[in-house]
Amino acid sequence: MWKEKGFYISLIGGIVCIAAVLGIYVSMVSDSKENAAEVPVAEATMPPQETLMPTQAPVSTPVAEEASSGRVKSEVKKTPKPKAKETMKKTNIEDRLHFDQETGLLWPVEGEILIDYSAEKVIFFPTLAQYKTNPALVIASKEGESVKASAAGVVKNIETNEETGTTLTVAIGDDFQVVYGQLKDLTVKKGDEVSEGQVLGKIAKPTKYYTVEGANLYYQVKQKGETVNPLVLLR
Numbered sequence: 001m002w003k004e005k006g007f008y009i010s011l012i013g014g015i016v017c018i019a020a021v022l023g024i025y026v027s028m029v030s031d032s033k034e035n036a037a038e039v040p041v042a043e044a045t046m047p048p049q050e051t052l053m054p055t056q057a058p059v060s061t062p063v064a065e066e067a068s069s070g071r072v073k074s075e076v077k078k079t080p081k082p083k084a085k086e087t088m089k090k091t092n093i094e095d096r097l098h099f100d101q102e103t104g105l106l107w108p109v110e111g112e113i114l115i116d117y118s119a120e121k122v123i124f125f126p127t128l129a130q131y132k133t134n135p136a137l138v139i140a141s142k143e144g145e146s147v148k149a150s151a152a153g154v155v156k157n158i159e160t161n162e163e164t165g166t167t168l169t170v171a172i173g174d175d176f177q178v179v180y181g182q183l184k185d186l187t188v189k190k191g192d193e194v195s196e197g198q199v200l201g202k203i204a205k206p207t208k209y210y211t212v213e214g215a216n217l218y219y220q221v222k223q224k225g226e227t228v229n230p231l232v233l234l235r
Contacts, residue, residue: 093154097173104235105150111140114213117229127212135227136220141203143215155192163209164218181218
């Protein structure tokens with residue numbers, strides 16, 4: 001009987017020991033989980049970061065400052081250069097010119113007409129020994145004789161060509177121009193303002209196109225670029 005009681009006492013003591021051991025194990029596992037939860041994730045998983053060297057701050061520019069402030073730089077417009085005073089003067093002179101067709105034109109030289117104006121039909125040219133149209137008057141003169149301006153105006157052009165030699169063009173207003181050819185010793189230059197009767201130059205030796213006709217003035221009148229008969233306007 002005492003043996004049976006000793007057996008049960010030992011059994012109960014063993015169970016108590018096992019329960020105590022299990023309790024201690026459970027307590028340890030619980031403390032371990034709590035400690036693991038308190039550790040920050042970044043510290044457990046992220047590797048140590050490298051130390052970055054400081055970089056140079058970006059240089060501020062006017063364009064960048066305007067872009068960052070929301071302003072768009074407007075395109076710089078080129079200011080047109082003012083016209084030269086001489087050009088403006090010429091334009092003003094030409095603008096105020098007026099040609100009175102009723103008053104007409106002053107004869108530039110005194111002499112007979114060697115070759116008539118003939119823009120619509122051919123006419124005979126003695127030196128060339130051929131017939132062709134003539135957009136001007138060929139007026140007989142003497143070498144060295146003065147040539148006068150038929151009307152007030154401004155010198156638009158001076159050129160030299162094979163047929164009419166040194167040739168002067170004067171704008172007289174209202175889209176009219178007077179052309180004087182076979183000249184020399186000019187007294188005016190391009191851009192000069194001239195008055196009616198002013199001497200423009202002298203009659204030169206005739207070109208090879210007019211050797212038979214002799215010294216003469218090539219005299220042409222244009223309106224809006226088209227030739228007109230000078231005899232209609234000469235007074």
